[in-house]
Amino acid sequence: MQIFENTEIAFRHRSYKELKKAAMLFRLMHYPGIMKISGAIARTFIRLNLPAKWLVNPIIRHFCGGENLEESASLVDFLSRFNVFSVLDYAAENRQSEAEIRSVIEEVIRTMDFAKRNPDVLFSVFKPSALAPVEVLEKANSFYSSDSTSADGQAQGTENFRNNIRVLCQSAFERGIPVMIDAEESYYQDVVDGVAREMMELYNREKAIVFNTIQMYRHDRLDFLHECIRHSRQNKYHLGLKIVRGAYMDQERLRAIKMGYPSPIYPDKKSTDAAFDSAVSLSLQNIDSTSIFAGTHNEDSMLFLMEKMKEHGLKKNDQRIYVSQLYGMSDHISFNMAYDTYNVVKYIPYGPVNYLLPYLIRRAEENKSVAGQAGRELHYINLEIQRRNSIKKEKSWK
Numbered sequence: 001m002q003i004f005e006n007t008e009i010a011f012r013h014r015s016y017k018e019l020k021k022a023a024m025l026f027r028l029m030h031y032p033g034i035m036k037i038s039g040a041i042a043r044t045f046i047r048l049n050l051p052a053k054w055l056v057n058p059i060i061r062h063f064c065g066g067e068n069l070e071e072s073a074s075l076v077d078f079l080s081r082f083n084v085f086s087v088l089d090y091a092a093e094n095r096q097s098e099a100e101i102r103s104v105i106e107e108v109i110r111t112m113d114f115a116k117r118n119p120d121v122l123f124s125v126f127k128p129s130a131l132a133p134v135e136v137l138e139k140a141n142s143f144y145s146s147d148s149t150s151a152d153g154q155a156q157g158t159e160n161f162r163n164n165i166r167v168l169c170q171s172a173f174e175r176g177i178p179v180m181i182d183a184e185e186s187y188y189q190d191v192v193d194g195v196a197r198e199m200m201e202l203y204n205r206e207k208a209i210v211f212n213t214i215q216m217y218r219h220d221r222l223d224f225l226h227e228c229i230r231h232s233r234q235n236k237y238h239l240g241l242k243i244v245r246g247a248y249m250d251q252e253r254l255r256a257i258k259m260g261y262p263s264p265i266y267p268d269k270k271s272t273d274a275a276f277d278s279a280v281s282l283s284l285q286n287i288d289s290t291s292i293f294a295g296t297h298n299e300d301s302m303l304f305l306m307e308k309m310k311e312h313g314l315k316k317n318d319q320r321i322y323v324s325q326l327y328g329m330s331d332h333i334s335f336n337m338a339y340d341t342y343n344v345v346k347y348i349p350y351g352p353v354n355y356l357l358p359y360l361i362r363r364a365e366e367n368k369s370v371a372g373q374a375g376r377e378l379h380y381i382n383l384e385i386q387r388r389n390s391i392k393k394e395k396s397w398k
């Protein structure tokens, strides 16, 4: 049996009732009409700052840890019983005011303190847009990518952003808890990449503490990865890399059309898949100076990574290689790989409901195609439901 087909191991942590609920959730998600209407309602709630908990509670319970760190702590303990590690992701993005940004920094440091006390939480994480308004990042991006001297406001924006990231990377370094910088939209990624590199040069001398994210749906990222490897080797620091496909495809394509520039995204899924595997391959070839965190729900990508690790003679639990799936998704990958002793981490978003909504909307978007993610989830959940039904039947015959 192929590793992911063992649904007994995959869903040991879910009761029959929970499986039934999950199946219903993923079935609902594939009705584009329902998703469109729910997405529109949720967006209106965010815009008007209205309480939306009643609307999304069942979805939050499936995909998130809770509204705060304390609520999420029991989930971390629970997952650790199955050899599954956690990363607690404070779901803040697009923050505007100084006060909001300060409170994000404090909260992310609290997650680092929590991780330091709890051996089952291996990483910390934040989103760039939680540390500066997107308009500032966009301006800082052009300032960062060109060498031109710019208006003071732009320089100041870049400087504040860099300082905020530095506070978090320094805190991570002092606590020995690696920190990942999520990737968002490409039009401010240059400034993020630039600051991430500076931080790696400062804090990744002994091991990878700072991890930057590369989105392999971007057609320029393989060249970028080659350049990152060259730069880290030349400057003698460890490269920390989170490798993902990318979650902003539709927005990226629309923006490119609207503003009249070539789309940064590959034209088809096959090219993205190939680029993801090449990034995994290249990182493993350079594992002496690179640490990777592969975030994907794609079974082929995970099989490819396991095969390559074997080819390179790497142990399944090599401390430089982590795989990760989002909480509430692809348990057939996470729990089977964890059972087989790979380093598996569940990404657990938490935070106030209005912070969680944009994250949940992205998950709903991802799950809307039954031929894609929702189909995969449903397939395995249904197999496990059938397996448990047949055991019940057998018992009742005896």
Ligand SMILES: Cc1cc2nc3c(=O)[nH]c(=O)nc-3n(C[C@H](O)[C@H](O)[C@H](O)COP(=O)(O)OP(=O)(O)OC[C@H]3O[C@@H](n4cnc5c(N)ncnc54)[C@H](O)[C@@H]3O)c2cc1C
Residues within 6 Å of the ligand: 181, 182, 183, 184, 213, 215, 217, 244, 245, 246, 247, 248, 249, 265, 266, 267, 268, 269, 270, 272, 294, 295, 296, 297, 298, 324, 325, 326, 347, 366, 372, 373
């Ligand atoms: C632990 C973890 C951390 C993550 N962190 C981030 C992050 O920091 N930033 C971020 O952007 N995303 C992040 N993601 C989300 C990720 O980028 C993907 O959106 C999501 O995981 C779906 O891709 P997949 O590899 O799991 O599966 P798949 O279903 O195999 O791939 C779906 C993905 O393929 C790409 N794709 C689909 N159709 C096409 C097409 N026609 N042409 C080109 N490409 C296409 C898109 O990226 C799409 O999301 C993270 C995911 C995980 C599991």
